[in-house]
Amino acid sequence: xxxxxMKGCEAIGxxxxxxxxxxxxxxxxxxxxxxxxxxxKRFPEVDGSYVQAESEVAAINMLYGGxxxxxxxxxxxxxxxxxxxxxxxxYIAACHLPIVFVNIVRAGPGLGGILPAQSDYLQATKGHGxxxxxxxxxxxxxxxxxxDLIYEAFDLADHYLTPVMVMGDGMIGQMMEPVDLxxxxxxxxxxxxxxxxxxxxxxxxxxxxSLYLKEDMCNANSWKLKEKADEIERKEQRxxxxxxxxxVLDVLVVAYGTMARICKTAADEVKKKDKKKxxxxxxxxxxxxxxxxxxxxxxxxxxxxxxxxxxxxxxEDVKLAVLGKKPIEFxxxxxxxxxxxxxxAHKLRSMIK
Amino acid sequence: MKKVFGYPEAxxxxxxxxxxxxxxxxIHRMVAESLGELGLRERAVxxxxxxxxxxxxxxFNCDMFEAxxxxxxxxxxxxxxxxxxxxxxxxxxxxxxxxxxxxxILHAANRGEKITxxxxxxxxxxxxxxxxxxxxxxxxxxxxxxxxxxPDHEGYPIRVVELLSTLRTPAYLARVASHxxxxxxxxxxxxxxxxxxxxxxxxxxxxxxxxxxxxxWGLTSAESNEWLEQNMLPYYPLGVFKHPDRSEADSAAxxxxxxxx
Numbered sequence: 001x002x003x004x005x006m007k008g009c010e011a012i013g014x015x016x017x018x019x020x021x022x023x024x025x026x027x028x029x030x031x032x033x034x035x036x037x038x039x040x041k042r043f044p045e046v047d048g049s050y051v052q053a054e055s056e057v058a059a060i061n062m063l064y065g066g067x068x069x070x071x072x073x074x075x076x077x078x079x080x081x082x083x084x085x086x087x088x089x090x091y092i093a094a095c096h097l098p099i100v101f102v103n104i105v106r107a108g109p110g111l112g113g114i115l116p117a118q119s120d121y122l123q124a125t126k127g128h129g130x131x132x133x134x135x136x137x138x139x140x141x142x143x144x145x146x147x148d149l150i151y152e153a154f155d156l157a158d159h160y161l162t163p164v165m166v167m168g169d170g171m172i173g174q175m176m177e178p179v180d181l182x183x184x185x186x187x188x189x190x191x192x193x194x195x196x197x198x199x200x201x202x203x204x205x206x207x208x209x210s211l212y213l214k215e216d217m218c219n220a221n222s223w224k225l226k227e228k229a230d231e232i233e234r235k236e237q238r239x240x241x242x243x244x245x246x247x248v249l250d251v252l253v254v255a256y257g258t259m260a261r262i263c264k265t266a267a268d269e270v271k272k273k274d275k276k277k278x279x280x281x282x283x284x285x286x287x288x289x290x291x292x293x294x295x296x297x298x299x300x301x302x303x304x305x306x307x308x309x310x311x312x313x314x315x316e317d318v319k320l321a322v323l324g325k326k327p328i329e330f331x332x333x334x335x336x337x338x339x340x341x342x343x344x345a346h347k348l349r350s351m352i353k
Numbered sequence: 354m355k356k357v358f359g360y361p362e363a364x365x366x367x368x369x370x371x372x373x374x375x376x377x378x379x380i381h382r383m384v385a386e387s388l389g390e391l392g393l394r395e396r397a398v399x400x401x402x403x404x405x406x407x408x409x410x411x412x413f414n415c416d417m418f419e420a421x422x423x424x425x426x427x428x429x430x431x432x433x434x435x436x437x438x439x440x441x442x443x444x445x446x447x448x449x450x451x452x453x454x455x456x457x458i459l460h461a462a463n464r465g466e467k468i469t470x471x472x473x474x475x476x477x478x479x480x481x482x483x484x485x486x487x488x489x490x491x492x493x494x495x496x497x498x499x500x501x502x503x504p505d506h507e508g509y510p511i512r513v514v515e516l517l518s519t520l521r522t523p524a525y526l527a528r529v530a531s532h533x534x535x536x537x538x539x540x541x542x543x544x545x546x547x548x549x550x551x552x553x554x555x556x557x558x559x560x561x562x563x564x565x566x567x568x569x570w571g572l573t574s575a576e577s578n579e580w581l582e583q584n585m586l587p588y589y590p591l592g593v594f595k596h597p598d599r600s601e602a603d604s605a606a607x608x609x610x611x612x613x614x
Contacts, residue, residue, distance in 0.1 A: 051464070058456065058457055059427075062431030065429060065431025065435070068418055069398065070435075091420075200415050200416050201395035202395075205413070207417045209419040
């Protein structure tokens, strides 16, 4: 199929449809409102159901209901709305239900601003809601990658019975790029969901619940979640190493999402003009974090530079990968300010004089 | 010989944790009998709340969810929109529905979700040990209004059915009580009617059931029934406030509210 030019948010909506999602529950918030707008218009063509919820709190609980009856369900939101969803995501995780949700991150904290940011990294990767659970968090760096990850996220959610977050900054949601859309998913080979609450016909009741008044049962569920997290950690680490061949790098830049693309441009510029070796390591799965892959690349580098549209939320994960063996510096702007390739190149030059 | 009475299939045989004199058991049975009589049990999915009936999933012999506090109508919305062939009900108390879940119930009703809401109003938070609810009566003593609810400070109790009756969308709104055998018979009819309408694909149906809490009211069971009669019935009039077969004006007239108010 020929490529089509699509806005990120609209491409995300279409990718969900192609992955077999026919139920969306959401609430408008900039800069992701084009997803609900797109689906409200597109869903009738595929017999889908769009519901505008009264709040993000309600929307995520609608996903809880929809996932619990065995359907592929989606919501999208942006930072303040994702905070409101934390309650419901905790319940969904605790009940081992598969959902896909998207955070098109805007600047924070508080009402912050509507421009792109990466300041929800710690929220997404270290906890989000209350209790012992982890989210599988995938961070696309292009509209095409957003499409591919959304499409795959539904299978990952069904496979691991877990919430999967696709986290893009406002740039991913708002920019237009040519994309190859995947074919409509063959829904005949989806995993069975015998646990779903679809009516106790010919079987005993299925109960979707996260309340355990006996502490040993609550303990057991938390360890069941931990085992699942460990398996995801072993199997789902994803990353890309850009321009990293050879034995020595003057600087290895670590960045994800839109910021990684900008850093690649800066790295190319410094390599060309300054004849220095600069590589870019891009985590695609933010949790599980690709510690081993980063450690392998970091071995080659004299210095590490972390670049984010935040005040440095990912730095602690880079430190955990590098384990004090290499010096780490940080460059970042936030609040909706997007570092330019020149900004990053300037920082790189200051490190390799 | 024809069997005329039996244990409802839609109830499990688990012993409930409810206090002596509590009407949750009776109301569970109304729901279970209605599902059985209408042949809906095998399509039914219930949503338990947070509050005294948080463990309702142990007592209903049908598929169940346990929802976050107040969110049952949103969970039911998601389930029903994804599987319109299922019969969805929420079972909620006054703190769950009228306080923390006020937004969820209002909008589920206004969207006309094809679900049935069983709203048990006993004018107090039971499970947390007797705190003030949005439906606590003026002057009623609770642990968080120890000198009695003062309308100057806490406002007047919310009449949820009347509030939802101002919406055009909901199909069936009724208030019944559970403190005497006669009231239980009438309450059961309303619960059954709500499920019957849902099975006919009618939009939002809700039954508010006035109930007692002897433990936290600090009264005996008999005194509690008397207290409900004397204090709650005058403020919370019983009746069918909306029914799809009747005009809104007729429903309001029968309930004796919204006229001359």
